[in-house]
Amino acid sequence: MKFEITLPKNQPTITIRELLEKEWLVPRKVRHFLRIRKNVWLNGQPAMFHQEVTAGDTLLLQFEDEDYQYQEVVFGDSENIAVLYEDEHLIIVDKPAGIKTHPNQPQETGTLFNDLAAYLHQKQQRPYVVHRLDKETSGVVLFAKNPLVLPILGRLLEQKKIYRRYQAIVAGKLTRDLTINKKIGRDRHDRRKRIIDERHGQIAVTHITVHHADPKQSEIFCVLDTGRTHQIRVHLKSIGHPIIGDPLYGKPTGRLQLHAYQMFLVHPFTKEKMEITAGPGLW
Template sequence: MKEEVFLIEECVDDERVDKYLFRSLKTLSRSYIQKLIEESNVLVNDKTIKSKYKIKKGDLIKVYIKETTEIEVKAENVYLDILYEDDDIIIVNKEQGMVVHPASGNHDGTLVNALVNHSSNLSKVNGSERPGIVHRIDKDTSGVLVIAKNDDSHCILADQFKAHTIKREYYALVEGVLKNDVGTIDTIIGRNPKQKIKFAVVEEGKRAITHYEVLERYENNTLVRCNLETGRTHQIRVHMAHIGHPLVGDPVYGYKKQRFKLKGQMLHAKSLGFIHPTKNQYVKFESNLPEYFIKMVTRLKKSCK
């Protein structure tokens, strides 16, 4: 990720930050700059801002731009766990460790490579490198994803994600024993000003709401069900760490010294519910807990006896 830094040394009369960056970064469109701001990739004085922010003398602006190169997506015979498919959507149960789409350092073996091999009908809204991809989950998070097979379906689904009407349920195994049976975490999440690859609870950013319910308590851990009211990057991982109960195995937000040798955070996207793009009916898709998750929970149950 490339960083551009600007120090405002002169007074600028009521100039918006997106307009200023459009003048300064001549190779980027204003709409792309606004997208960077929306995704918390623009910080002013180490805080996230909105496009309408008026810059002032002394402001330090940091812009993080993903360095992209055109990647040829090759069809690969990679196993796909397809839960459902019709003319408009594919519901996939992604395994832990699989990257959703090709990017720097991950060109092969991704979900997209498998999808291209499986179907020639995928939406083109997100370009040739992310055909069909409406939303993502982290590499080491397993679970349910919806794929769009045409542009109309993609746009309808994207609008539902934007309106936060998609129902998303996750199972998470966290460190420590939660006292309350249910709870809601309502904060602002934005780019971590000290570590740009991380997100954090900050003063300025986007509102993030996670509802959780305790399913089982163990000696030193808790199994919780999380329902997302919003869908920010790393939301559950950031929120659970924020309340002092990071996800077991989380290499970014978890404990520095992990008690278990795991491949990544214990987080599974259990179900996904939405209005079908053409049938106009509410549909819900669920996946079973994967083997890695069951083994860990079984191990913790035995330790309680």
């Protein structure tokens, strides 16, 4: 695997060692092999780890197949993939409601990941899971296309430089914007579900903006500070406004009215601020 990356104009001057270790999060073992194999080139010339790089420089890295392990999966149907954004390092797709993001077993099929694996196989590329959406939820999902970018995307998620804006339609009239700050834990009586658990649960924060409301239902936007399982669904139920169509926390009438409408992120290599929309959404 070869990766050629031109450093962005806001790249500070640092050594190749610092770039690989601290910015790109290349694992120590892999950095060791890059160095001893002399598989790093700077502006077309063999490079040493102590050399400095700066804005506009081009760095080429060559990895061997054994440097990164990949779990093979069964190919699905590439025609099912709706691409919202794609480049050589990452791909963002629009997930339909009613399918899982990824398989839990190697031979499992019927997930978004199976279909994406088939789509990328045509380009001699592979998908890597960055995050997930619940099976019932539709909308934007980000995947890495190589193992180099995967840990960087993970760190951007942790730093909240990648986040999503959700649409939801809930039962009842919400009259004002609000923030729900309630801890979420597991339901001991139903392993599928989560509950509000202020004593033992994990911190969970959901910001809600009302788009439109009438006496029967409300259209809202949600942005999360945290990414707990079923967070939006549990929080909205806790204030008496369950999401319409929720089979676990409300009444299963039609599909779950929850959609990951937009994703905001900083591209890991170009540092470009990106806004990706999975429209038209729920309204």
